[in-house]
Amino acid sequence: MGRMLCPSSRAESDLDLKAPAGAASGPQGQGGKIVMRREISLANGICLIMGNMIGSGIFVSPKGVLLHSASYGLSLVIWALGGMFSVFGALCYAELGTTITKSGASYAYILEAFGGFLAFIRLWTSILLVEPASQAVISLTFANYLVQALYPTCQPPYDAVRLIAAACLCMLIFINCAYVKWGTLVQDVFTYTKIMSLVLIITIGFIKIITGETKNFDSPFEGSSLEAGSIALALYSALFSYSGWDTLNFVTEEIVNPKRNLPLAIAISMPIVTIIYLLTNVAYYVVLDMPSFMASDAVAVTFGNQVLGPMSWIIPIAVAMSCYGGLNASVIATSRLLFVGARQGHLPDSLSLIHATRYTPIPALLFNGMMGLIFLCVEDVFQLINYFSFSYWLYVGLSVAGLIYLRYTQPDRHRPVKLTLLFPFIYCVCSLFLIIVPLYSDTVNSLIGIAIALSGVPVYYLCIYLPDERRPRWVSRLNATVTKYTQIVCCCCLTDLVVDTENLAESKTQ
Numbered sequence: 106m107g108r109m110l111c112p113s114s115r116a117e118s119d120l121d122l123k124a125p126a127g128a129a130s131g132p133q134g135q136g137g138k139i140v141m142r143r144e145i146s147l148a149n150g151i152c153l154i155m156g157n158m159i160g161s162g163i164f165v166s167p168k169g170v171l172l173h174s175a176s177y178g179l180s181l182v183i184w185a186l187g188g189m190f191s192v193f194g195a196l197c198y199a200e201l202g203t204t205i206t207k208s209g210a211s212y213a214y215i216l217e218a219f220g221g222f223l224a225f226i227r228l229w230t231s232i233l234l235v236e237p238a239s240q241a242v243i244s245l246t247f248a249n250y251l252v253q254a255l256y257p258t259c260q261p262p263y264d265a266v267r268l269i270a271a272a273c274l275c276m277l278i279f280i281n282c283a284y285v286k287w288g289t290l291v292q293d294v295f296t297y298t299k300i301m302s303l304v305l306i307i308t309i310g311f312i313k314i315i316t317g318e319t320k321n322f323d324s325p326f327e328g329s330s331l332e333a334g335s336i337a338l339a340l341y342s343a344l345f346s347y348s349g350w351d352t353l354n355f356v357t358e359e360i361v362n363p364k365r366n367l368p369l370a371i372a373i374s375m376p377i378v379t380i381i382y383l384l385t386n387v388a389y390y391v392v393l394d395m396p397s398f399m400a401s402d403a404v405a406v407t408f409g410n411q412v413l414g415p416m417s418w419i420i421p422i423a424v425a426m427s428c429y430g431g432l433n434a435s436v437i438a439t440s441r442l443l444f445v446g447a448r449q450g451h452l453p454d455s456l457s458l459i460h461a462t463r464y465t466p467i468p469a470l471l472f473n474g475m476m477g478l479i480f481l482c483v484e485d486v487f488q489l490i491n492y493f494s495f496s497y498w499l500y501v502g503l504s505v506a507g508l509i510y511l512r513y514t515q516p517d518r519h520r521p522v523k524l525t526l527l528f529p530f531i532y533c534v535c536s537l538f539l540i541i542v543p544l545y546s547d548t549v550n551s552l553i554g555i556a557i558a559l560s561g562v563p564v565y566y567l568c569i570y571l572p573d574e575r576r577p578r579w580v581s582r583l584n585a586t587v588t589k590y591t592q593i594v595c596c597c598c599l600t601d602l603v604v605d606t607e608n609l610a611e612s613k614t615q
Contacts (some may be wrong), residue, residue, distance in 0.1 A: 133323030142285065142464040145360045147290040150370035157349035157434035158297035158378050159245050163385055164424045168398055169342030170386075173335045177390045178325030179340065184386055187343030193532045194352045195504045196524055202354045203521040206363060206509070209445035210354035210438070211504040213475045216449065218259040222565060227500045228446045229561030230485050236439040237476035240432060244270035244481065247428035250421045273381055273429065277436050278474035282460075282467045283357065288437055296432030301424035303385050306405065309412050310388020317484035321390050334596060341542050346382065349431075350375060355438035364521045379418055392436075429441045436473060443469040448600065453568060454588040458597035467595045492554035495543040501540025502536030505529045513589070526578075554565035 121377045136332050145153070174180040198210070207213040217222035248269035252261045281288040313319075330336070353370055357363050389398065392408055401407040409420035442465040442553075447456035456469045508529050511518065568580060591597060 106429045109277050111486055135554035139600050141459060143358050143359055143361045144285045145289060145356055147366040147370055150360060150366055151374045153352050153434055154350055154370060154374040155378055156292050156430040157352040158347060159299055159427060160431040161424055161428050162346045163382060164427060165403045167386060167404055168338045174330055176326050176329040179329040181383060181386060183339045183343050184383055184488065187340060187347050190535055191343060191347040191350055192375045193375060193502060193528050195371045197356050197508055197529050197532055198351050199371045200520060200522045201365050201504060201508055202367045202525050206357055208356055208358040208441045211500040212442055212506050213445060214504040224563050225451050225556055225565045225569060228451055230558045231442060232495055233558060234489060235478045235493050236289050240435050240477040241480035241486045242490060243428050243432045244273045244314050247425050250425040253421045265596055267481055271449055271478055274474060274477045278470050281436055282465055282470050285465055288433060291433050292430060295426055299423060299427040299430060303381050306388050308392045313391045318391060321394060333516055337542055341539060350419040352434050352438050355441045366524050392519045427430050438468040440466050440473050443472060455583050455591040457599060458591060461596050461598050467597060468591050469577060489548040491547060492557060495540050495551055496554060498536050498539040505532045581591045
């Protein structure tokens with residue numbers, strides 16, 4: 106829609122179904138087109154997935170599972186089941202990511218399978234509330250734990266926490282605007298750091314077990330709550346700790362050899378995270394009895410105070426660094442979601458621009474940062490998260506349902522990874538359950554979230570569904586003007602869709 110200052114051409118929406126016209130000759134293997142560089146290696150991909158999955162939750166609030174299961178033994182079973190379920194979803198995304206070689210994760214897959222309307226609603230809810238609110242909460246958690254050492258006996262000043270959170274977010278926006286490699290380097294470093302922190306906790310737990318301190322496991326299943334509702338809520342809590350395994354699918358177009366590295370990164374990271382979660386909880390259960398565990402607002406901090414003595418400051422710092430790494434992964438994923446949505450025509454063209462030499466989506470990153478800062482000004486930003494407790498499972502479930510739908514509508518499509526349909530069927534059934542649980546247990550907040558999502562319907566009708574000549578003229582003029590000056594100020598160009606030519610060639614041969 107917008108006027109272009111750099112030479113570029115839009116790609117067809119179904120290019121990954123077609124054969125390549127010829128060998129690419131320009132830089133990046135795209136015949137000289139302006140595209141995102143493939144700079145994310147296998148190691149970077151593993152760190153992105155693990156860095157987003159292992160957030161502050163395993164340090165701060167793993168007690169949700171124990172609260173509803175009511176025993177150490179059953180809670181460990183729930184953690185294991187949550188890991189298996191997440192592996193099912195991640196495997197489905199491995200097939201989707203290698204079949205639909207576009208960035209954007211669930212947005213791109215819903216768009217391909219079910220069309221623009223549902224994809225736009227997913228995008229609308231994300232940019233309007235879910236992503237900026239999540240980033241505001243993560244940055245506030247980071248700031249709180251960072252300054253905890255300075256205010257050991259009282260709450261830190263409200264303004265100080267907000268300013269540190271804003272500085273944290275702005276720094277990550279700058280890093281990811283500069284170079285993609287800078288963002289992945291930050292992700293790698295902080296992922297290694299949080300894993301080392303969890304290894305420390307696990308090691309202490311094993312030392313306690315070896316020395317015979319296992320009284321908390323004398324009757325591990327005693328008092329277990331076997332009611333269906335309690336088990337459901339326990340599983341729901343565990344699955345939220347596993348969320349984030351779809352992070353790498355947001356940057357598919359930037360992965361080196363995605364046909365190999367995307368499924369391999371998923372296959373490596375998912376078992377590691379599951380094992381780390383199980384062993385970390387074993388360590389917690391060995392050291393903390395049930396009353397201490399349930400009374401703690403930050404389980405890892407309570408654990409550190411009991412076993413680390415004067416070195417207990419390590420745990421709050423580890424939590425802060427875990428939040429920082431998780432926030433960086435969220436910034437990377439959200440900016441690519443905005444970028445892909447704008448390239449599709451669902452957002453202003455200015456958000457689909459990338460820097461002419463750095464190949465980073467600077468306008469999308471700046472918009473992401475601006476929305477996050479706005480939400481940091483909301484005093485009760487934590488409450489906003491409750492409005493969309495079901496949305497993650499709704500959109501992921503729709504994506505996996507799209508996998509089943511495409512299997513029947515496009516049976517001959519080339520699929521480098523092809524699962525048995527048992528996996529997506531099981532995942533869809535379980536996702537339906539995970540959507541119903543919050544609607545039943547938190548009906549009011551869930552209905553508010555649905556209303557906010559439906560507010561995107563008139564926007565879709567006026568700005569996307571109507572033909573250009575029937576849309577309000579000021580919208581088109583504003584879009585063109587903003588795109589023009591964004592290109593000038595940010596030194597950016599409109600981009601082409603990255604096409605996996607090797608994948609397409611194999612498809613043509615078949």
